[in-house]
Amino acid sequence: MPDDILHITLFTLGVASLGSVLVLAPGAALAWLLARRKWPGKALVETLVALPLVIPPVATGLILLKLFGRRGPIGGFMENVLGVEIVFTWKAVVLATAVMSFPLFVRTARVAFEEVDVRLEHAARTLGAGPWDVFFTITLPLAVRGLVAGGVLAFARALGEFGATIMLAGMIPGETITLALGIYQKVQLGQDDDALVLLSVSIALAFAALWLSECLVKRRMA
Amino acid sequence: MNGAPQSVIRARLCREYAGFSLDVDLTLPGRGVTALFGHSGSGKTTCLRLIAGLERSSGVRLEVNGEIWQDDSRGIFVPVHRRAFGYVFQDAALFPHLTVAQNLAYGKKRRAPDAVDDGALVALLGIGHLLARRPQTLSGGERQRVAVARALLAAPRLLLMDEPLAALDLARKAEILPYLERLCDTLEIPVIYVSHSPEEVMRLADHLVLLESGRVVADGPLADTISRLDLPAGFFDDTSVLIEGEIASYDSEYHLGALRFSGGELSIPVPDGGSQIGRKLRVRIKAGDISLTLERATATSISNILAVTVAEVVQSSVPGHVLVGLVADGGSRFAARITRRSCERLGLCPGLRVWAQIKAVAVVV
Structure with a gap:
C-alpha cells in the first residue's frame, strides 16, 4: 500500500473517531432531554438537529463555512481571541464529520433512552437515588447498547463524509484528505487503481462498523 | 405516652x-x-x-x-x-x-x-x-x-x-x-x-x-x-362482619374447627393446616349468608345458630333487599341481607329477638 493511502486511511480513522467521540456527550445529553423532558422550543431544536440529515451535505458545509470562516461570527472569535484557525485544517474535517454524525447519533440515542421503562427510574428514586444517581445507575446502563450502536453508526457516517468536508476543509493533500475525498481526487487525476484501493478500504471499514452496530442492536433486542 | x-x-x-x-x-x-x-x-x-x-x-x-x-x-x-x-x-x-x-x-x-x-x-x-x-x-x-x-x-x-x-x-x-x-x-x-x-x-x-x-x-x-349498612351494595363486595378469634377445638374427621371469639363460638370448615389449636384466624361473614328465623330451627343443615336482637332495619340500595343490623348476646354485631318481603313476614323491628343462622361453608376464611 503506497504511503499516501496508508496516511489517508489512518487520517480518516482518526478524524472519524474524534468526530464521533465529540458527539457522544452533547448528543446523549440532548437525546435524554428530547426523550424525557418537555421544554419550550423542543420542536424547533428537534428540527434543527435533524436538518443535516435532509439538506444537501454541501449546504451544511456552506453554513459551517459562513459560521466558522475567518469573517464568520464563531470563526472570527476563535481566530482573534483564541488564535485557533479551523477552516481548511484537519479541525475542519473533524467539525464537519461531527456535525453530520450528530443527528444520527441523537436519533438512535433518543430511542435508546425512550426504551428505558420510566417506572424503573421511578423505582430508583423511591429507593433514595437522586436524579444524577438514577441517570448513571439505571438509565445509562439500560440504554448503553443503543448508545454504543448510535456511536458506531455516527462513526460509520463520519468515515464517508464528503460534501460538508470538502466545503469546510477543502482538499489539501496531507492535511484534509479523507478516504471519501481521496477517491474523488484520485479519479479526477485519472489514478483509478489508487481510487479502487481507497474504495476497498472504505467498504471494509464501513462494513466492520455496521456489522458491529448490528451485533450490538441484536443483543439489545434479545 | x-x-x-x-x-x-x-x-x-x-x-x-x-x-x-x-x-x-x-x-x-x-x-x-x-x-x-x-x-x-x-x-x-x-x-x-x-x-x-x-x-x-x-x-x-x-x-x-x-x-x-x-x-x-x-x-x-x-x-x-x-x-x-x-x-x-x-x-x-x-x-x-x-x-x-x-x-x-x-x-x-x-x-x-x-x-x-x-x-x-x-x-x-x-x-x-x-x-x-x-x-x-x-x-x-x-x-x-x-x-x-x-x-x-x-x-x-x-x-x-x-x-x-x-x-x-x-x-x-x-x-x-x-x-x-x-x-x-x-x-x-x-x-x-x-x-x-x-x-x-x-x-x-x-x-x-x-x-x-x-x-x-x-x-x-x-x-x-x-359492616356499615349504608354503603352502596356491591361497592365493596357485600356488607360483612369480620370476626377475629382463635381455633378452640378441631374435629379432624369433619375438618371443622370451633372458632372462639368475643361473642361465642362458630363452627367453620378449616382446610389443611387448621388443626393447630390456638391458631388465630380472621373470618368474614357476608350479610347475604345470614338468614333469620323467629324460632330456633332443629332439623337443619345450618351449623351456627346464634341468639340475636334486631338493632335496626335499613333499606338496601338493591330494590327488594333490606339489611338487618343484629346484636348477639355477647355484644358482637352482625348484619343480615334478606328480602323486604321476608322482613315484613317476620315482622322484624328493633328490639325483636330472633335466631341468626350462619352456614358454616359460607364463612370466608
Missing part, C-alpha cells in the same frame, strides 16, 4: 385531570395496614403517587409521622429520593441489569447501610435461593417478593404498595398472600395498600378507605367499615 409525637399520616391530596378530580383528606393510623380500595379510575393509585412525590400537584399537604413532605402553602416539597418510604409497584419494577442481590442492595446502600437485618427479611419472604438470579428469570410471585424486600431494606418509615398482586394469576396470588400476611404482622411501620380486590383487603388490612371518583366514601377500621 412518652410525649413523642403520635405516629400518624395526615394527607390532603388533590389533583385535577381532564374529566377527573381527586380531593381527599385522610388521617391514617401510624401503624398497621390501611387499604385504599376503589374501582379502577377511583384515584387510589394517584393518591399513592402523590404521597410518594412521583406526581406533584398544588394544594397537597402531607405529613408523615411528624415530618412534612409537602406543604405548598409553605413552599415545602421534599423530593422523592429524600422521602423515607418504600414503594412496591404493580409490576415489581426490578432492575433488569442487576441481579436480585444487587436489586436488594440498591436502596439499602443509599438509605440505610446497616439499619435492617437482610437475612431475616430474605428468609421471611423466601427469596434466599434467588439472590444470584436476574429478575427476568423469576416468576411473577418471586419478583413481587423481591420487590417487597427491596423496598423494606431501604428502611422506610412508610410502605406504599400499589396493587402488588394485580398482575399475578390466582395461583401466584395464593402463593404470595401468606408471605404478605406474615410480613404485615411483623412490620413496625404503616403500610398503605392500594387494591381493588376485597379478598386481599380482608386478609391484610386493619383500616379501610373506600374511594369512588376521587372522593372518600367511607373511612375507618376495617371491621367497622365493612
